[in-house]
Amino acid sequence: MKRITLTLITALLLFAISGLDAQERKSPGSNVIAGLVYPELEWKVPEVGKEVTRTVLKNGLILYLMEDRELPLISANAIIKTGSIYDSKERMAVADIAGSVMRSGGTKSYSPDSLNSILEFIAASVESGIGQESGSVSMSVLAKDLDLGLKIFYEVLRYPAFDTSKISLEKSQIKEGIRRRNDHPGSIVSREFDRLLYGDHPYGRVLEWDYVKDIGRDDLTAYHAKYFHPDNIMIAFAGDFDSKKLIKKIENIFGAWEKSPVDFPPLPAVALDYKPGIFIINKEITQANIRVGHFGIKRDNPDKYAISLMNFILGGGSFTSRLTSRVRSDEGLAYSVRSVFSTGSRDYGLFYAFTQTKTSTAHRALEIFFEEFDKIRRDPPSVAEFETARDSYINNFIFQFDSPGEVVSRLMSLEYDDYPLDYYQKYLENIRSVTLDDIKRVAEKYLDPDSMSILIVADTSKFEKQDFTDFGNVIYAALKDPKID
């Protein structure tokens, strides 16, 4: 049986912080640590024009390249401006299925089986997918197989065959996924929370079998023809190559692909329709899954740096953030406790805090959540808390660039998301300019406990304190079985 290895925290969280109070208590070890001297670190954010090459082919295809000769490997990541967000709810599955079958359904020159055989024999991979706001095709090959890999990569991007047997396979896989979507309490709570707040906006809508069952090959080829043009694609390459030679190869293969502007449908805007109250879904499980929150910000908000630090102190910084410290460490109520304040969303993202605790202590966990929401709005954090949050962001920054593949993908994403191109050069300066008072200011401005939605998935018969009305209006909602045929 595959052994489950348990980790101390659920995911590899980047950050955490301690809730050292203002009181000046010091451990003996902190004096030793203060005496350690660290040599200067020589490092700068990699830049286009220096470590990274950016070039645009005649047909508009944008390339980012970074050489890394240590291991004989080459990776490529294409990002395509597309996504299910451009489609209506009823058509939302087209992007999803097109994204999968672009690769699984073979290409003009390669049947699905031959594509699988060729790639697996050379231990390479080419995979594709289309999400809400972008599409991607990735490739990983041993350097010696670059030419073959590039040819397949190109064919998957430009000439997917959308084999009908693979379309029906993909549809039936999706159907089974829909059937199983209520098996995991965690996925119920995240799905229903998004649906509650966003309603029919693409950020909240839920895939149903009705939207999938009638999709056919013509839908996919039309979708592909609409969005897949070289001037709508960027590709990041990293690995064991000579950049000039690689650009030549790419020109030879991709050069004949003619540019063609894409006529993008208008994007639906998020309606800030707050849904204060408590929504309780009954399921026979032994833990209450809780999520609390409301709308947050768009990624162009200049307060995003202060918000990141504020959320780090509140509940984003894992162990020693305030929520974790109290719910997990002090009271032993939960294993996983965290708050998330999205700062990278194009339209309004979300702020939410979540945990899972034994059903009887659901009420207590919520009490602590709201005490902490109030506290961070009322008082500025201690200097120690503030410095820990700030230093964590600053010192951890280097790890966002510790592999060439990551460097090129990040720089390419800046351009895709319309960030200023010197975003990373200015990033540390922006973090450093956040003040202690900013933390309280953004907490007051962007957290509003009165308009938060609380979603609980739990066995309601096991609540110790049945009455949740102290947190707002209680609405019991039934978990519907998915409709499949």
Added chain:
Amino acid sequence: MKKIVPLLVMLLLPVSIQAKKEEIKLDVKTHTFSNGLELVVVERDLSPTVSMIVRFKVGSADEHPGITGSAHLLEHMLFKGTPNIGTADYQAEIPLMEKIDRLALQLTAAIQESRSPLYRGDNSRINSLRAQIASLQDEQKKYIIKDELWETYLKNGGSGLNASTGNDGTQYYVSLPSNRLELWAYMESDRLANPVLREFYSERNVVYEERRLRVDNSPYGKLGEQFNAAAFTAHSYNWPVVGWASDLETVFREDVEKFFRQYYSPNNIVIAIVGDVDFNDVVKLIQRYFGDIPPSTQPVPPVTTVEPPQDGERRVAVRYDAEPLLSIGWHMPAGGAVDQEVFDIISSLLSRGRTSRLYKSLVEDKQLATSVNAYSGFTRFPDTFTISASPKSPHSIEEVEQAVYEEIARLAADGPTEWELQRVRNQLDADYVRGLQSNMGMAYRLADMQAKTGDWSYLIKLKEKRQAVTAGDIKRVLAEYFTTANRTVAYLVKPENDNSDAMIIKKTESTQMGAK
């Protein structure tokens, strides 16, 4: 602390790996310190960062019933600090923790007593003990500086900070900007030399919640736990890493401290460091910080219980409110034993990629399942080779199970084609190269192999052994191990679809009829 005169470099062994096709050179440098601590280093200046793993050669397989979950609980506790870290006044904490320990014993006894069917008392004593413990915990909080170790790492840029426990090992990992290596050496040596298991009882509750999250309310968690419990009747792979629920209610600070003393000594550790460092500097630094920690006076207790051969198929049904899942497992050899590597090849032939036999047959052609995965591990003790599948409605678990056996029978009869074998060999070569990409990934592989075999370079030997596997080996191993008698099968079924009750009732009826 007693000083131990350090022996000069006992083993200094630069090794160069030469992969045939791709000419990968990798200098792995090792050193064993006089207290037994083993160090593995790779110098690599891709970025000014460094990744460290401290690997203890102890996991849940070293526990015994009554204290299951201790290895994992101890891993959590090692983040609670020392007399130097996490406290403003350790001396003041000691009497409080001793009082809490005594009350916790009484509380547990009271709870156990209250569960007796003959118990006639009320909950007043339990509530009073709980209140006393809570008030002592509050008093101790005045001295505790919460999660100082964690906070210090983060403040200094710690990335991927975490720890994990498995059946076979426990590891603590972090990556830092490379100029901060000394901070790591200070904090890790401090918690190895002198951990303080403060806040033990609230952390025990945290772990209980972790169990609820990962096992009790997770379809694969539920299934996996019962699968292992059926497949292993004697050996300690029987219980879950997180521990049995009842043990998590009755394990005490003293038990976990004892576990620490038995297993957490320098002679039971491997440290792997990969990144922008100088080997000689690392050796000096570790000598300075870890060199004085004495080895254990008692030898590390071995696991002596051996799983007896399985003499018949075992089938388990697990009722749970989720769509059906299936796991099938056969006992296989431990890592390094004869034939273990053959199982690695079999798992790739069966389920790696879209050309693999189970994927092609069950997912693509017959469309009986949405996913099928075969898994073989390199473990300290003989484990199971498992196949897990998620049936696709309207197909039943039984259909999926039969289809798996058909594919195995076909592979056993005909053996793999030369193309299939070469496909797997090429993938294994490439895996090896890709495994070297990240500092932490490399550190993990080196530490794991060094801990399990005493020799990190077994990674290369294993690669060679796998390359040498023939079609004949595959057929032989399938015939020998993949038998009905050596097999355990676990089904996850919805309560309303589990007809075992009906069978019991039928049996009872027939017995009664017979009695008439």
